[in-house]
Amino acid sequence: MSETTPVARLPIELRTEALEQLLIERGLVDPSVMDKFIQTYETSVGPMNGAKVIAKAWTDPEYRARLLAGGTAAIAELGIKGPQGEHIVVVENTPQRHNVIVCTLCSCYPWPVLGLPPSWYKDPAYRARVVRAPRAVLAEMGLELPAETEIVVRDSSSEVRWLVLPERPAGTEDMSEDELAALVTRDAMVGVAKVKTP
Numbered sequence: 361m362s363e364t365t366p367v368a369r370l371p372i373e374l375r376t377e378a379l380e381q382l383l384i385e386r387g388l389v390d391p392s393v394m395d396k397f398i399q400t401y402e403t404s405v406g407p408m409n410g411a412k413v414i415a416k417a418w419t420d421p422e423y424r425a426r427l428l429a430g431g432t433a434a435i436a437e438l439g440i441k442g443p444q445g446e447h448i449v450v451v452e453n454t455p456q457r458h459n460v461i462v463c464t465l466c467s468c469y470p471w472p473v474l475g476l477p478p479s480w481y482k483d484p485a486y487r488a489r490v491v492r493a494p495r496a497v498l499a500e501m502g503l504e505l506p507a508e509t510e511i512v513v514r515d516s517s518s519e520v521r522w523l524v525l526p527e528r529p530a531g532t533e534d535m536s537e538d539e540l541a542a543l544v545t546r547d548a549m550v551g552v553a554k555v556k557t558p
């Protein structure tokens with residue numbers, strides 16, 4: 361694996377710009393649509409959506425049951441839907457069983473609840489290694505799991521986009537749904553971290 365340095369990233373940015381320019385010139389994309397798309401994913405679609413879903417599941421047992429039974433429909437109850445979110449399956453992390461999400465083939469990811477995937481999620485090293493050695497990869501990412509916790513790796517695809525329902529941290533019994541949502545991180549919903557007690 362090559363190391364990513366700011367200098368190494370430059371040609372990719374230039375290539376991306378050149379590609380964008382070509383697509384615009386040939387009339388294959390409309391730049392105003394593209395700008396709107398980018399702005400949407402920068403400002404209004406991101407992990408804050410997933411965090412709302414998780415906080416509601418933590419505080420409303422009936423919602424939690426619906427969410428685990430049918431992710432897409434329960435998420436849509438909160439007005440959250442969109443491309444790459446047509447088939448979201450939610451899996452629950454517990455002390456006994458920890459789920460971690462990957463797309464081994466490319467970078468399938470539940471956009472409506474998490475936004476666009478971070479670069480490490482698209483990295484071939486993460487995609488290959490988390491399948492073979494999930495415990496070691498999680499430890500490298502700062503999540504040491506007890507030996508007795510079973511780790512299940514979920515492979516996202518165009519058919520299924522996984523979302524992790526993390527464990528609610530101890531000491532949060534008196535917190536409101538909004539306060540809880542503020543604790544939930546993207547990494548916890550991908551299963552490479554836990555939600556921490558504030």
Ligand code: FE
Pocket residue numbers: 463464465466467468469516517518
């Ligand atoms: Fe993919």
